Amino acid sequence: MSRRTLAVVSAGLSQPSSTRLLADQLAAATRDELVRAGGEVELRPIDLRDHAHDVVNNLLTGFPPPALRQALDAVAGADGIVAVTPIFNGSYTGLFKSFFDVLDAGSLVDRPVLIAATGGTARHSLALEHALRPMFAYLRAVVVPTAVFAAPEDWSGGTAEGALRARVVRAGGELADQVRRRPTAAPPDPFALTTSFDQLLAGGDPA
């Protein structure tokens, strides 16, 4: 099995961040599952905090500065994506949304995605189903069935930690399974010519 890549996107704002921690656990669970099946895995962690100014600049100018370009390329070229955000006001953070807003159109089509979130109370947990899952459905990504929410009690030890661990392992297994089913990802090239001039002259719309 060839070398697979996982982009691990975390929109946590504090350092250290429980969002980053959850992202890392999910990435490790996915990697372990792929490695167990005989694959090699490269993790590409992306902390959106590091790109916050660049994301806003991209929204204003229409193009990403070099460091953000690298991050966007890492996501567009990944075989699987772990996407984790804190929940603010009942939804993903603005930074999380803006990052995916500046990703080239079509980048996530048929791309396996594992969604997860952190929040100050378990009452936020359905934001995963009401906000994140529809956004990735719009992008035509393949979102795995298990979405993982970590509330404060999940980090406090005891049985709660065990329950989170079980969800992380299950979600990672689902993402690994979707990655395994697909050939290595190739990001779309926006400058590639996809039609002949004769087709254009004949009234054909560009793809």
Added chain:
Amino acid sequence: MQFGIFTVGDVTVDPTNGREPSEHERIKAMVTIARKAEEVGLDVFATGEHHNPPFVPSSPTTMLGWIAARTERLLLSTATTLITTNDPVKIAEDYAMLQHLADGRVDLMLGRGNTGPVYPWFGQDIRNGIPLTIENYELLRRLWREDVVDWSGRFRTPLQSFTSTPRPLDGVPPFVWHGSIRSPEIAEQAAYYGDGFFANHIFWPKEHTQRMVGLYRERFAHYGHGSPDQAIVGLGGQVFMRRNSQDAVREFRPYFDNAPVYGHGPSLEEFTTQTPLTVGSPQQVIDRTLGFRDYVGDYQRQLFLVDHAGLPLKTVLEQLDILGEEVVPVLRKEFDSLRPAHVPEAPTHASLVAARAVAGPAAGSTAAGAGTEAGR
């Protein structure tokens, strides 16, 4: 190689004093800038075309006709003429008329326009941007090259036995550039016809320009118009200069920080690194501009944006003095010495007339008027 300026024609508040020029002032400033361009020895003045505030140049051939009457050598062009929302019949007529009045000192650059609401004001839909561009330009070419045209298409009422008048000067249509930032179909269109390709270049990372020009050159050769390095390429550039680079940065920063398009976003330093914007000494502009050749190859036309973001007219005229006195003479000499002999200059009316004489009278229109010719 041709050097010139292109203007968007924006009415923008001067952020240093809060003053907003009237439309009348801005229009008069644009033509003053054009005349100054000729005075300082530049080759080309190109105006944008817009149909929404805060932009004034909705009627490019009116403006260019006025400039033509008050200049002798300046080549008049557009950046860009909207091939999507203008009727190609009117483009054929207007620019042929301008060509006669300007004694051939005319070419034009076609573009789609990226403002969605403008399209329906002219009965069109931005979602048809590329198909409109393809169909309208194909018709425009026929109107300039065939005396009597029968035509029907998807976007315009059919034409029966239609003759676009006046016929192009000397039977030679104006040279056409196709402008696009990142639509490969437009590079393909320019290559297919052997027309020029203009990369806006400014406000975007150089990688866009490099990819688009590379595609155009490759397809230009594919369609048999010459080798890739013989394709006709134009580039935009954006500069602000003072003798000391620190003075240039200090003076331009408030205009940069508040500019339309990129203002309130990246810093001047970031944008200067990430796009062709150069703010500094004349020598820095020379070095940066010569560097464009490293990623697009030898090219034929360099247009600078110098008059946007609320810069006062006096400042713009000073920029033109610096361009004409210190920058362009050096660039002209350096680019000319670097360019191999088999790489052509940009076509002009005179060169197109001469080329047709070599090719024989069979090609093109039969209605060659007895025109004078000019242009360099």
